[in-house]
Amino acid sequence: MDGSPTDLGSISAPGRLAGPAEGITPQELALAARNHGLPLEALRYDVTPPGLHYVLVHYDIPATDPDGWRLTVGGRVLRPLALDLDGLRARPAVTRRVTLECAGNGRARLTPRPVSQPWLVEAVGTADWTGVPLAALLAEAGTAEDAAEAVFTGADHGVERGVEQDYRRGLPLSVAADPARDVLVAYAMNGAPLPPQHGSPLRLVVPGWYGMAHVKWLHDITVTATPYTGFQQSVAYRIRGTTDGDEPGEPVTLIAPRALMIPPGFPDFMSRTRVVRPGPVRLAGRAWSGHGPVTRVEVGESSGSSGRSEAFEAGETGETGETGAYGEYGEYGRTGEYGRTGEYGWIGEYGEYGSAVWTDAVVDHDPAHPWAWSSWHATWTATPGPHRLTVRATDAEGHVQPLAAPWNRGGFANNLVQRVDVLCAPDPSVTRSGGG
Amino acid sequence: MDGSPTDLGSISAPGRLAGPAEGITPQELALAARNHGLPLEALRYDVTPPGLHYVLVHYDIPATDPDGWRLTVGGRVLRPLALDLDGLRARPAVTRRVTLECAGNGRARLTPRPVSQPWLVEAVGTADWTGVPLAALLAEAGTAEDAAEAVFTGADHGVERGVEQDYRRGLPLSVAADPARDVLVAYAMNGAPLPPQHGSPLRLVVPGWYGMAHVKWLHDITVTATPYTGFQQSVAYRIRGTTDGDEPGEPVTLIAPRALMIPPGFPDFMSRTRVVRPGPVRLAGRAWSGHGPVTRVEVGESSGSSGRSEAFEAGETGETGETGAYGEYGEYGRTGEYGRTGEYGWIGEYGEYGSAVWTDAVVDHDPAHPWAWSSWHATWTATPGPHRLTVRATDAEGHVQPLAAPWNRGGFANNLVQRVDVLCAPDPSVTRSGGG
Numbered sequence: 001m002d003g004s005p006t007d008l009g010s011i012s013a014p015g016r017l018a019g020p021a022e023g024i025t026p027q028e029l030a031l032a033a034r035n036h037g038l039p040l041e042a043l044r045y046d047v048t049p050p051g052l053h054y055v056l057v058h059y060d061i062p063a064t065d066p067d068g069w070r071l072t073v074g075g076r077v078l079r080p081l082a083l084d085l086d087g088l089r090a091r092p093a094v095t096r097r098v099t100l101e102c103a104g105n106g107r108a109r110l111t112p113r114p115v116s117q118p119w120l121v122e123a124v125g126t127a128d129w130t131g132v133p134l135a136a137l138l139a140e141a142g143t144a145e146d147a148a149e150a151v152f153t154g155a156d157h158g159v160e161r162g163v164e165q166d167y168r169r170g171l172p173l174s175v176a177a178d179p180a181r182d183v184l185v186a187y188a189m190n191g192a193p194l195p196p197q198h199g200s201p202l203r204l205v206v207p208g209w210y211g212m213a214h215v216k217w218l219h220d221i222t223v224t225a226t227p228y229t230g231f232q233q234s235v236a237y238r239i240r241g242t243t244d245g246d247e248p249g250e251p252v253t254l255i256a257p258r259a260l261m262i263p264p265g266f267p268d269f270m271s272r273t274r275v276v277r278p279g280p281v282r283l284a285g286r287a288w289s290g291h292g293p294v295t296r297v298e299v300g301e302s303s304g305s306s307g308r309s310e311a312f313e314a315g316e317t318g319e320t321g322e323t324g325a326y327g328e329y330g331e332y333g334r335t336g337e338y339g340r341t342g343e344y345g346w347i348g349e350y351g352e353y354g355s356a357v358w359t360d361a362v363v364d365h366d367p368a369h370p371w372a373w374s375s376w377h378a379t380w381t382a383t384p385g386p387h388r389l390t391v392r393a394t395d396a397e398g399h400v401q402p403l404a405a406p407w408n409r410g411g412f413a414n415n416l417v418q419r420v421d422v423l424c425a426p427d428p429s430v431t432r433s434g435g436g
Numbered sequence: 437m438d439g440s441p442t443d444l445g446s447i448s449a450p451g452r453l454a455g456p457a458e459g460i461t462p463q464e465l466a467l468a469a470r471n472h473g474l475p476l477e478a479l480r481y482d483v484t485p486p487g488l489h490y491v492l493v494h495y496d497i498p499a500t501d502p503d504g505w506r507l508t509v510g511g512r513v514l515r516p517l518a519l520d521l522d523g524l525r526a527r528p529a530v531t532r533r534v535t536l537e538c539a540g541n542g543r544a545r546l547t548p549r550p551v552s553q554p555w556l557v558e559a560v561g562t563a564d565w566t567g568v569p570l571a572a573l574l575a576e577a578g579t580a581e582d583a584a585e586a587v588f589t590g591a592d593h594g595v596e597r598g599v600e601q602d603y604r605r606g607l608p609l610s611v612a613a614d615p616a617r618d619v620l621v622a623y624a625m626n627g628a629p630l631p632p633q634h635g636s637p638l639r640l641v642v643p644g645w646y647g648m649a650h651v652k653w654l655h656d657i658t659v660t661a662t663p664y665t666g667f668q669q670s671v672a673y674r675i676r677g678t679t680d681g682d683e684p685g686e687p688v689t690l691i692a693p694r695a696l697m698i699p700p701g702f703p704d705f706m707s708r709t710r711v712v713r714p715g716p717v718r719l720a721g722r723a724w725s726g727h728g729p730v731t732r733v734e735v736g737e738s739s740g741s742s743g744r745s746e747a748f749e750a751g752e753t754g755e756t757g758e759t760g761a762y763g764e765y766g767e768y769g770r771t772g773e774y775g776r777t778g779e780y781g782w783i784g785e786y787g788e789y790g791s792a793v794w795t796d797a798v799v800d801h802d803p804a805h806p807w808a809w810s811s812w813h814a815t816w817t818a819t820p821g822p823h824r825l826t827v828r829a830t831d832a833e834g835h836v837q838p839l840a841a842p843w844n845r846g847g848f849a850n851n852l853v854q855r856v857d858v859l860c861a862p863d864p865s866v867t868r869s870g871g872g
Contacts, residue, residue, distance in 0.1 A: 006820045006861045011709035023459015029544060030708050032465060033558050036472030041496040042632070051487035051631050052497075058705050060477040061488075108465060116706065122469050160705040195487050196478070268595040269494050270552065272466050273447035275595060384442045425442045 012159045015410070017112040017243060024108070028118045037122030043262045043286050046126070046372075047097065047190060053125030054211075055197045056102045056117060058167055059158025062217050066193070066201035071185065075151070075222035078142030085201055088132050088187060095130040096182050096207060097372040099288045103210035103237060103252045106405075106414030112243070114411035121260060121418050126286075126372050127198075129205045131186030135179040138223070143173065146225040150176040152204050155217035163231045169215055170228025171206065182207045182371065185218065207371035208254050208290035210413070212237050240409040249408075255290030256415040257401055259297050259376065259393035263420050274422040276382045283380050285391060287363065288373035292396035297363050297376040300356040300417070304386030356390065382424040389420040448595045451846070453548040453679060460544070464554045473558025479698045479722050482562070482808075483533065483626060489561030490647075491633045492538045492553060494603055495594025498653050502629070502637035507621065511587070511658035514578030521637055524568050524623060531566040532618050532643060533808040535724045539646035539673055539688045542841075542850030548679070550847035557696060557854050562722075562808050563634075565641045567622030571615040574659070579609065582661040586612040588640050591653035599667045605651055606664025607642065618643045618807065621654065643807035644690050644726035646849070648673050676845040685844075691726030692851040693837055695733050695812065695829035699856050710858040712818045719816050721827060723799065724809035728832035733799050733812040736792035736853070740822030792826065818860040825856040 018025070024032070035056045042052040066085055073081040102123035107114055109121070138150065154167040175181050184205040187194060194200040199216030206213040212232065227233075238249030262285050265276035287294040361378035380389070392401040405416040454461070460468070471492045478488040502521055509517040538559035543550055545557070574586065590603040611617050620641040623630060630636040635652030642649040648668065663669075674685030698721050701712035723730040797814035816825070828837035841852040 006859065008704070008711065008859070008861060010822070011707050011711070011857075011859050012704040013706065023461060024465050025459060026544075027706055027708070029460050029465075029468060029554055030556060031706075032468040033473045033554075033556050034475040036491075037469045039470040039493065039497055039633070041499075044499060045632075049632055051489075051491070051633055053487075055472075055487070057475065059703050060699075061475055063477075063480060108462075118465055118469075120466060120469050158702045158705055159711060164711070196481075196485055197475070197487055263496075266594045267495050268444070268448040270449065270463055270467075270596070271447050272463070275444065275447070275600070386446070421447075423442065423444070423447050425444060 008159050008164060009162045012162045014161055016115050017409070018115050020112070022113075024118055025115060028108075028115060031117045035117055037119065038125050040122060040260060040263050043260055044284075047128055048125040050190065050192075050195060053127055053198070054100070054102060054123040056104070056123065056211060057156065057197060057216075058160065059156040061196050062155040062157070064155060064196075064200055064217055069201050069219065071202060071219060071221070073137060073141045073221045073223075076144035076147040076225055077138075077223050078144065079140070081137065081141050085187060088185065088202070091132045091136065093130055094133055094182070094184065095128050096184060096205070097126060097128050097369040098205055098207045099124065099126045099255075099286075099371065099373040100205075100211055100214060101255050101258070101288070103212050103412045104410075105258075106416055107411030109416055110405055110407050110411050110414055114409060116411060121258075123211075124258075124260070124288075127189050128191065129184055129186040130188035130191070131184040131202075131205065133179060134183040134185055134204070135177050135181075137185060137221070138173070138177045141223070143177065143223055144225075147173055147223045149173060149224050149227055151222045151224055151228045152215040152218055153220040153222070154199075154215045155219055160231060161235065163235075165231055167215065167232060168228070168230050169213055169232050170224070170230075171213060172227075173223075175206070210252055210255055210290070212252065236410065237412065238410060239412055241407070243409060252412045253290075255288065256413045257287070257289035257291065257294060257393040257395040257399050258415045259285060259287035259294070259391040259401065260418055261285040261299075261389060261391045261420055264380075264389075264422065271421075274420060276422055276424050278382050278384055278424055278426055281380045281382045282377060283361070283389070283391075284375065284377040286373035287376055287391075287393040289393065289395035289397075289399060291399055293365050293370070294363060294374050294393045295396050296394040297361040298358045298392050298394075299361050299378045299380065300358045300390040300392070301380060302356045302388045303383075304388065361391070382422070384424050384426045387422045387424060389422055390417045392417045444595050444600060445598045448598045450597055452551050453845070454551050456548070458549075460554055461551060464544075464551060467553045471553055473555065474561050476558060476696060476699055479696055480720075482811075483564055484561040486626065486628075486631060489563055489634070490536070490538060490559040492540070492559065492647060493592065493633060493652075494596065495592040497632050498591040498593070500591060500632070500636055500653055505637050505655065507638060507655060507657070509573060509577045509657045509659075512580035512583040512661055513574075513659050514580065515576070517573065517577050521623060524621065524638070527568045527572065529566055530569055530618070530620065531564050532620060532641070533562060533564050533805040534641055534643045535560065535562045535691075535722075535807065535809040536641075536647055536650060537691050537694070537724070539648050539848045540846075541694075542852055543847030545852055546841050546843050546847050546850055550845060552847060557694075559647075560694075560696070563625050564627065565620055565622040566624035566627070567620040567638075567641065569615060570619040570621055570640070571613050571617075573621060573657070574609070574613045577659075579613065579659055580661075583609055583659045585609060585660045585663055587658045587660055587664045588651040588654055589656040589658070590635075590651045591655055596667060597671065599671075601667055603651065603668060604664070604666050605649055605668050606660070606666075607649060608663075609659075611642070646673075646688055646691055646726070648688065672846065673848065674846060675848055677843070679845060688848045689726075691724065692849045693723070693725035693727065693730060693829040693831040693835050694851045695721060695723035695730070695827040695837065696854050697721040697735075697825060697827045697856055700816075700825075700858065707857075710856060712858055712860050714818050714820055714860055714862055717816045717818050718813060719797070719825070719827075720811065720813040722809035723812055723827075723829040725829065725831035725833075725835060727835055729801050729806070730799060730810050730829045731832050732830040733797040734794045734828050734830075735797050735814045735816065736794045736826040736828070737816060738792040738824045739819075740824065797827070818858070820860050820862045823858045823860060825858055826853045828853045
């Protein structure tokens with residue numbers, strides 16, 4: 001980065017944080033226009049239909065040719081492999097239903113906002129992935145005695161913070177070669193060949209891990225004796241709690257628990273605020289964690305006009321958290337280990353609402369699909385006026401979604417609870433059916 | 437809108453313009469996260485693969501049931517119809533390849549920016565749509581002597597600027613009932629049932645018209661004797677040149693010409709600036725117009741370091757437009773009929789570059805697909821340093837893409853030329869392959 005007119009540094013800036021009053025920038029918008037999330041009403045589908053699953057592509061979707069594609073397996077192996085798609089399809093296949101979430105999900109809800117792909121809460125999806133277990137391929141190749149990691153290279157090529165690169169990530173063999181972890185070299189999604197944006201013709205699927213591990217357009221697996229330290233491992237995808245970003249940070253790995261609600265009723269086009277009628281409203285959605293099954297989902301409700309609400313018809317807990325005490329719930333929020341917890345973020349907006357009432361939802365975990373999200377549902381009785389609904393998940397390891405945003409410099413793994421603003425309107429007081 | 441706490445006006449504001457220094461707002465971001473454009477590298481596909489075609493949903497994607505679906509055709513007809521999917525599939529079907537573009541494409545490039553779905557240039561896609569010609573259905577039903585319009589109602593329900601509505605649009609019978617216009621009631625996209633976000637199980641396809649006319653989740657067609665005046669016809673989707681928005685405006689109808697380029701080389705993740713190597717670079721993309729075939733595509737190049745460039749190897753025109761004279765090219769730009777032309781917009785950023793050199797690209801129009809985009813290609817010789825590429829289309833009616841943004845209050849039909857910033861770097865001067 002010598003400042004010459006052809007230096008990549010002139011077009012590829014270091015990561016930065018948005019200023020205090022800085023809206024989403026044109027560059028963030030350009031990313032938001034090409035990548036996309038799951039429209040939240042699509043949480044209704046057990047398996048996300050094509051085109052509704054979230055997509056995050058670092059560089060371009062490469063122009064790949066399935067017929068000429070080769071997957072090479074080399075490095076610290078005894079018997080290097082070079083496999084075409086027919087060769088992979090000829091091997092024993094498994095299908096796994098996996099919920100996949102972007103590590104940057106929630107980034108745009110942090111203050112200060114890390115300037116990158118500006119996800120709110122919707123960077124998630126669930127698909128049935130079919131392919132060859134990676135453990136079987138590694139066993140076939142035979143790993144050397146000193147083998148420690150597998151390094152995966154995709155065909156997408158670009159520049160990031162001044163570094164020209166193919167997208168590349170490593171995974172410890174303790175994960176990559178463990179049949180119980182169900183890591184797949186996948187060639188089908190929901191029973192069809194992979195779409196271009198999901199890695200056609202081959203991608204890695206690493207159940208329970210955030211999306212950055214699921215290398216798309218996969219063409220090489222190199223087994224190494226030392227941990228991979230390239231850009232996407234040591235520079236990106238690290239949890240760093242300070243704003244200067246100089247610390248090495250902790251690696252982003254397993255998906256933190258999150259619950260999302262299908263927004264009830266119907267929306268206003270621009271504000272996305274929901275409109276419901278008075279009376280019982282079925283609330284439903286999905287919840288997941290990479291640390292294990294979701295064991296509890298709670299729905300929170302606070303009222304904009306009447307203060308504390310007692311609207312849940314069957315609340316096992318019914319505990320009330322005051323605004324100032326929200327920090328006590330979050331695992332990260334409690335300790336402040338990532339810095340700035342509770343200091344930034346929209347949780348402060350709760351002040352205009354009454355304190356929340358929490359009630360347990362019914363959680364339906366399907367043991368046939370341990371890597372997929374669970375369904376949950378609850379019934380809420382809506383009364384006229386504005387309301388704010390939230391939902392939070394707890395997993396089998398005891399991780400709980402925080403009520404204050406766990407800030408970090410890259411904006412990773414922000415599983416702050418979702419907020420859904422709802423207006424309960426007693427009757428259609430305005431013209432229906434387009435006014436015509 | 438009486439200001440009571442349950443009034444829809446409290447959550448559903450009038451349209452507004454962004455302030456002079458206002459970044460993209462959280463509400464615009466929420467729309468950008470659920471709707472999505474075509475990643476521009478996907479212009480490489482003649483037919484856009486599922487999930488890459490642009491999507492704009494006003495309210496929620498409704499939960500529809502294909503098995504129980506009925507399409508009713510009534511109003512000023514002689515023989516009302518009620519058809520299920522089997523009934524539609526039993527009728528003679530046609531397949532048409534159609535390029536579909538959102539009327540709001542380009543909105544976020546206007547200054548001041550209308551606050552709504554913040555498209556840049558990518559709200560487009562091409563699909564093969566299969567269904568029953570609307571003209572045949574209307575002939576079967578028999579329109580009354582005084583019939584003037586067909587009004588189409590979708591199942592998506594929401595609130596927009598205070599008006600609760602089902603999405604609904606009208607179309608003059610001169611379009612709807614003309615077999616030559618190829619309007620379809622479509623039940624398949626690219627040979628498969630419609631995906632949820634594209635209107636499952638039925639949608640209207642109106643070749644040549646912007647997307648607002650292609651009513652999704654279609655369940656009723658009512659023939660009327662008078663023009664439809666509902667929200668999506670008389671309030672939204674009007675071209676209004678003044679900032680106060682009180683005028684009735686002109687209706688948005690046919691797609692204005694646009695050419696888009698597959699960004700050459702490879703991108704920087706955040707800035708999306710492209711990197712190419714010195715030497716010949718193939719430029720290619722698509723161009724379309726609802727007014728007729730695209731007859732000319734020109735590629736413009738300006739250089740950031742060396743001023744005027746002579747880099748095109750075969751330029752028929754090679755005309756040079758000075759920055760201050762850009763207004764003379766645009767049909768809208770020339771007359772200023774929509775107000776504020778040339779006063780706002782990023783075209784002013786051209787000042788930092790030299791003047792543009794334009795050269796004709798080769799256009800491949802496929803007469804088998806008159807409603808689909810055409811391919812174009814050209815060769816550009818890249819020299820080290822920064823460059824700015826643009827492309828503009830001219831259609832058979834003589835409409836030319838403008839070089840200054842044709843501002844209007846709703847941000848519709850802004851077909852300002854695309855800008856692609858490119859850095860030509862002579863060699864990989866930084867670490868490749870992830871630095872590892």
